[in-house]
Amino acid sequence: MEKYGPNPNSLYPNEQIKSICYIKNVITRNNIMVGDYTYYDDIDGAEKFEEHVTHHYDFIGDKLIIGKFCAIAKGIEFVMNGANHRMNSVTTYPFNIMSNGWEHAVPERSDLPLKGDTVVGNDVWIGQNVTVMPGVHIGNGAVIAANSTIVKDIPAYSVAGGNPCKVIRQRFDDELIEYLEALKWWDWDAERIFKNLETLCSSDLNKIKEIK
Structure with missing residues (x-):
């Protein structure tokens, strides 16, 4: 059987580099979804990615959704909706989680400033220590x-x-961005990606438009 790249179901795509792991293979929470080939790079424990997703509680219902082929550097923190406090009352203090008689002061879910799911697209590169x-x-x-x-x-x-x-600049012009959004190369099968690696990695941006 011909090989067309690393196995997306492996913990480490390269067994010689244990600081990089494919995230989807270490996820235990149902409210985190990660696509194939997306990796986390951390010499202190790449397989501990879930520890960098904080305040993530099932009762709130929000999801972290990350696409395919993302590169995420060490120090990432995804702060989820459970970190929010109610802001429409006199105090923002979370009395209820301190227990010892304060349990009854539970905020209504509708009082919390919930922002919905956190979504990272495909082929996203996130540098070190990003929140x-x-x-x-x-x-x-x-x-x-x-x-x-x-x-x-x-x-x-x-x-x-x-x-x-804040946005500093666009990587490409509007026409190429629209083309790439429609192309969705990250959804190709492994063989097609393998056969087009030179084009995908080329600085000649016209080559990508020649793909059939």
């Missing part, structure tokens, strides 16, 4: 600079950075 706040959507092909805090949506094929994270 992603609840409900953010990051578009396909985006690049996020190290040490950024993402508080609002990032468009596809944008380079963004800072605290708060």
